Amino acid sequence: MTERPILEVSGLCVSYGRIEAVRGVDIHVGAGEFVGVIGSNGAGKTSTLRAISGVVKPAAGAVNFDSSDVTGQPSHRMVARGLAMVPEGRMVFSDQSVRDNLVLGAYTRIKTDPRGVDEDIEKTIAMFPRLGERIDQSAGTLSGGEQQMLAIARGLLSRPRLLVIDELSLGLAPKILDMLFPVLIDLNRKGLSILLVEQMASYALSVTHRTYVMENGRVLLEGKSSDLAHDERVLDAYLGRRSHARG
Template identity: 45%
Template sequence: MTAPLLHVTDLHAGYGKAEVLHGLNLKAAAGSVVTVIGPNGAGKSTLLNALMGVLPARGHIAYRGHSLVQQSLEERVMQGIALVPETRALFASMPVEDNLRLGAYRQLRLGAKNSDASLERVYTLFPRLRERRRQLAGTLSGGERQMLAVGRALMGQPALLMLDEPSLGLAPLVVRDIFATISALRSTGVTILLVEQNARAALEVADYGYVLEMGEIALEGPASALASDPRVIDTYLGAARAKAAA
């Protein structure tokens, strides 16, 4: 059996003395989309920040068969791990294309001559960004900012792309486009770890899912199985249906 690209065991992380994650276990196969759903405060963003090296953590994080525990955030970036945070963290006073080219830092450090090929791939994936390439990032719509944040991460050609609440604050039609893009990325071979409160959309696009509650994995399984699990339906999907009907 092929080893997973990412294998997390007994992960503990938090803020100061306040532990948020309590012995979490998680796997992501290469080329798959894995989602982590759960309520606010469950520890979803904490998980991504711990994996990225933003937060200190205890436990074992294996990436491509090697431990990340002693590696810094910068070293993890150079290993091919990228995080698109909930805040998007764009340079608002810089044009779209400059924001994108900054994302090519890893590839240039690895010896790429320039970032034009990566830029063209991102523009093919997000034609709107090509149209807005000279526009300041701070003047973009919410959906365009999310496209730019994902595009910038892809400029480094990561093997593992982690997305923190990509649908947050976006209109339903824009959310649909973002998740269509996530689905399309699967064919490029990138592994996606998706943290998302929109459980229905996340489970529709994912191969495997985890339900995180109070810092622990409450349920896990193939995304299609979770989508039909009565507890998931009652707690997450039922609420989504009621909201949609309102």
């Protein structure tokens, strides 16, 4: 990769009160790369993402996105710059229709490009036909899996260059995940950079190019996902001694 990475995080620290959730994390995502961050829930993955996407302000360190320093920028500015986040727990606007959720996903460009937004809504419906069937239903009536689709679609409508996903698998049955991951892989193939935080390490390692393993607020390991999947240290700490069989 000779290009400058689209996202560069260096020395990132995040604190809540006196508790340091993230202590000096370096992460980068190259243009067009699909990067995973795995580790248990207390490891600081979500805090790292929240600092990158501007939901919380980092205590120290720098975030560089698309060749400019964006450290401490609030999330709504990050969206305008081309970084969209699919948050943990989906957070769809449950009292509004699926279509209105999608329109709000395009909030930053709806005034300047209404026609483009309409086209993009059609595209995301083609990607997730289930959303098309429920386009006028209120988002709160969707199932967990459908809400996750909506959250991804909503994120895509801002036309991001980097999509950041937090805990895709949370509360979702494996069969839904088997449907969602191929979509992400496809999006990535079409050029979208993706940073995926995922607790279910086996999934993340099987779909991403490169993976960071976090523990205790730090990056423990980093490497090609295919290598890490066979790394004893990862297996010990995260997948357990037994093979993590699914099904």
